[in-house]
Amino acid sequence: MLSGAAIFNIKRLVGRVDTDPVVHASKSLPFLVQTLNIGVRPFIAALVKNMWRSTSPEEVLAIFLIELRAMSEAHLKRPVRNIVLTIPVSFSRFQITRIERACAMAGLQVLRLMPEPTAVALLYAQQQQQNVHENMGSGSEKIALIFNMGAGFCDVAVTATAGGVSQIKALAGNALGGEDILLNTMHHLLPDMDSHFSTRGIEEIRKMGLLRVATQDAIHKLSSQSDVQIDVDLGNGRKICKVLRREEFEEVNREIFMKCETLIKQCLRDAKVDEEDVNDVILVGGCSNIPKLRNIITTVCKREPYTRINPLEAAVRGAALEGAVASGVNDPFGSLDLLTIQVAPLSIGIRADGNSFIPIIHQNTTMPVRRDVIFTTVHDNQAEALIVVYEGNEKTVEDNHLLGYFKITGIPPAPKGVPEINICLDIDASNVLRVFAGVIMPGGQNPRVSSYGG
Incomplete structure (x- = not known):
């Protein structure tokens, strides 16, 4: 059970640069957070036998995972090599790569990667499937709102569940906890x-x-x-x-509670679900017992919290289910005949018109997904174009996460606005992003194509 609080919320620092507000808010932790170079990832320093020793958040997380792996192997009496990883909704793809790096340092391969409320949705789907079997019914679709608040993150999801299939309708999250x-x-x-x-x-x-x-x-x-x-x-x-x-x-803490309420209402709007249509409200995470939070959610959704899920174990139980499904474990009662249809937690697009962020795959688009958009040049006889890919939901690129960039060359001479550049973003079922871009040549010739993947 990977708990950020158990290691002073170190997961919150993974994959962030020293200019990040979350890093600057970490100065009261019982170790030093070093921010020496602008735009560089921070490292932490702790007093060990009266000497300062420095390391990166990823290395601390890897040490924690090594201990967790050793405990698991002792309990199971066999080697553990694969891991199902749950992450906060607001994690950027760069943060995900740093988490995966920590797993690799611990000798673990990421079998599946899923947002934490998605794991909870899978556990809820199994329970609804069991209810159908016990009651010998066909089972109707149920709408559930999942609110997950732990040490460092707040996530909200709206899911529609029927017959063991959980369709995530919307995700929302931030770095509050x-x-x-x-x-x-x-x-x-x-x-x-x-x-x-x-x-x-x-x-x-x-x-x-x-x-x-x-x-x-x-x-x-x-x-x-x-x-x-x-x-x-x-x-x-x-x-x-x-x-x-x-x-x-x-x-x-009134401002934090207000932001939680705003996040819940935003997720319901994004899912196009009215409050009265929610069948179950699921509260999970270490903050789920705070009376004010429970009151906010009960007031918004007009429902008492769902009680059949342990709030501290929900995400890891859902991850264990996903591991069983991915590993092909058979269950004679059919309770592992489960499927979760995920959505993109953040928009992905490119920089255009100066510093504007132009989404191509919008937040809460069902995955896998492929989107094509035609762009053009901004200068006469422009021979090349730089494709810069970002992830986030803000209007300017400075407020979003840079994913990568590549250059298109060989654009035929033409007045600005005439050449057509096709940019394609593709996310597969494993959440792997690939970006293709090509110049559409006149006369039906094959386009020049460049690509970026990660």
Whole structure:
């Protein structure tokens, strides 16, 4: 069970550059996040026997996976080589490649890769299929909204399930999670926290760890209590002795909760599903027991949360099901006759008209998918064109993720706007992206084609 919180949310730092706001928000973690060069991936440094040792987030994740693999092999009493990987919806393809690299460093091959709410949807589909078998019925389509919030990410999915087939209608996600709720609450308890822990010696890291543990414990207790007493000794005569009320906690994190509500409504709109059409609401992840979040989702969908799924195990159980399906495991009761139809979590397109992002495959397009778009030149007698591919949902390329680029050459001399350049984006069932571009030659000649894949 890969838990970001178990290793201080290291998964959140994987595949990000030092200018990323998520990296700058990680300065209260109990290790240093080094951001020395603009545009370069950060590395982390921790105190080990009073010496600073540096490594990359991917290497830390690989060490964690090695330990997880060893535990699995000891339990199964056989080697483990393949892994089904669940990722947050908002992960870019570059982040996915860094996660895959960490898996390779741990000696694991990625068998399947799926967004976390998609894994939950597969588990839900199995349960609905079992219900049909038990009740000897044909089973009608059920619409479910899946809300997944863990330490570092918030994901929402709308799925239509019938007969073991789960059609993902829409996905939405962002890099908000329990870590942000924790940091907001820590700053509320200790307003000058940043200056108080400005020096990162071993004693300061220990004190910050004490505050983190006490704050996290208080948040957990507020799920079942209206208030909680917090007592933390920070040394040098400084102590925190405070009663934190649930209403106070909710006000401190009001902006985060509002963003979660916006994400839910956005996903329902993208899926073209009305709130009253939702049959089940599934809450999963470490933050699923926060009363305010449960209240928001219940209010929006007018449904009580679905209770047949363990919120802390849903994603890994769904991933295990996907591994069984992919490995061809047979089940005499037919409960592994399952299929999940996925969608593109982010739009993919190219740069055009300066710095504008032109989507070719739009977010929530069913995969596999292939799209062709015709572009043209912007200068007279332009002989070549640079095709730059981005992923994201923002209007400008600076706010999206750069995937790669290649150059088209040999464009016949012509006034601007006359040559036709065909750009084709193709995503296969394994979520592998391939990009082809070619100049459509006059007179029916074969086009000149270049390609990029990854």
